[in-house]
Amino acid sequence: MKYKSQSVAKLYFIAAIALFVAQILFGLIMGLQYVMGDFLFPAIPFNVARMVHTNALIIWLLMAFMGAAYYLVPEEAETELFAPWLATLTFWIFLIAAGATVAGYLLLSYSELAKLTMNELLPTMGREFLEQPTITKLGIVVVVLSLLFNIGMTILKGRKTSINLILLLGLTGLAVFFLFSFYNPVNVVRDKYYWWWVVHLWVEGVWELILGAMLAFVLIKVTGVDREVIEKWLYIVIAMVLITGLIGTGHHYFWIGTPDYWLWWGSIFSAMEPIPFFMMTVFAFNMVNKRRREHPNKVATLWALGTAVMAFLGAGVWGFLHTLSPVNYYTHGTQITAAHGHMAFYGAYVMISLTMISYAMPLLRGRNAANPGKSQVLEMWSFWLMTVSMVFITLFLTGAGILQSYLQRISENPMPFMVVQDQISLFYWLREIAGLVFLIGLVLYVASFFVGQNEPEAAVAD
């Protein structure tokens, strides 16, 4: 850690990991409800568990991005953070808002929560991923604006690197597109059309800028490759992201009452969206192969390479699988979607967050470069357990999704939804088992922060 004010990142990272644990526990609850329909009913209905699972995911990823920004921006700008106290204050506001929202989900019925938070004044609740009460959404806007102000001022007074500018651009886009969550017309088609300006333009647009900036930062650190080379790559990758991904939004405009021409625009452009993910994989491996130093933080490098591979698999390959409209006609809104959603979110955004945490946390905790061997080995175990089990979760859901699409939508005698779900329950059991292995991986991950801290670290090779 070169600048004292970077230390605020630690708070964000710790909270992110805690919410990650909560996310997975609720994922396991839902996984069980899939096969034992009355599990925890009516205390925690499925929709409530789903809200906690997905919203905890979004919030902890935002926390990790913010922590990354507070860590990375001062180091790149070569100056202290503009207002460290503001970053600390913002953290507590964010944490309390997130905690209160989750408590609201679990302790009140959703309609009571809507009443309590006066949803009728500006109705924004009750849409997938955007279930948060309007006041929480406003809180998120304030928190992100405070971050933008803080890192914007830091960049202004310091060195201006491409990585910093791209990160700032990505976070600004995140704030701008989030504003569409406040637009909720009664007209369902228009509601859905602009809902995707938050969801798709986040994960297949501006978030990829954030991902790229974080990946480039860590790669410069662990490989020592020339910044010019890495930043040139970064620009090419994110250029391809937006060139394909903006019109690629059309892969969500196939069947929601939107005009036919979207079948073409959406299929063609989104079919090219895997290209930047592939380039990212090539880029990461190239840089590691050309490395000019052996950084002692081996596990951070492992996470970085893992991100590049798994993002390509989850977003690129599993996205392509169902992105052409003739295929999507049958798979839309099935377990195929869930399979892709899991591997893409894990491979791209969970893994890049863990990459950044893995690189920065040892430094934030006062070490020179890396954790001791013991702790790194444990973290590597957790990497493999979580990643391999996520591959299996994806494969099982894909199996379920293929059968579901066939039995419910393609076969001669289409069966009702509930009958089909019964038929494919074996896959859901297998998914739950894979989920338990994921949890073991996560427990080891958390444990890796507590082992071997008294041992000397591996030699610094810089």
Place this chain on the structure above:
Amino acid sequence: MAQAFTKAMARNIFYGGSAFFFLLLLALTFQTEADFPNLDNRAALEGPMGAKITKGKQLWEENNCIGCHTLLGEGGYFAPELGNVYTRFGNSTDAIKGFIASRPENGIPGRRSMPQFHFSDEELTALAEFLKYVSEIKTARNWPPNIQG
């Protein structure tokens, strides 16, 4: 990559490309908005049931139905697609109302369960009219592929 291809060139492609394709997205959005009136069943919203449908959408949202169900393929994958439930239930709003009203308080043992929401008759009508309105949206290729959703 050849030496001649510099970082500045990559940066220009990024800014130029993003700006161009963002404008294209805006243009397509304007065209789409112009085509919406033929597809999105807005006549229902402006008709005599308009106020009911509005109320129905509010109830839909404030009870988080989307957390279990898909609507036109978007939402949770735990429970049946509801974009076409009106047709699946024989074009009957009464059947929809009856189904929602009759959910047992403590669920059905061993089966995926839907909560009992204690809606009034007026609220049930609003929800059913909302689902009827959605089923009359003109989706491309008449998605979903068949009645099972």
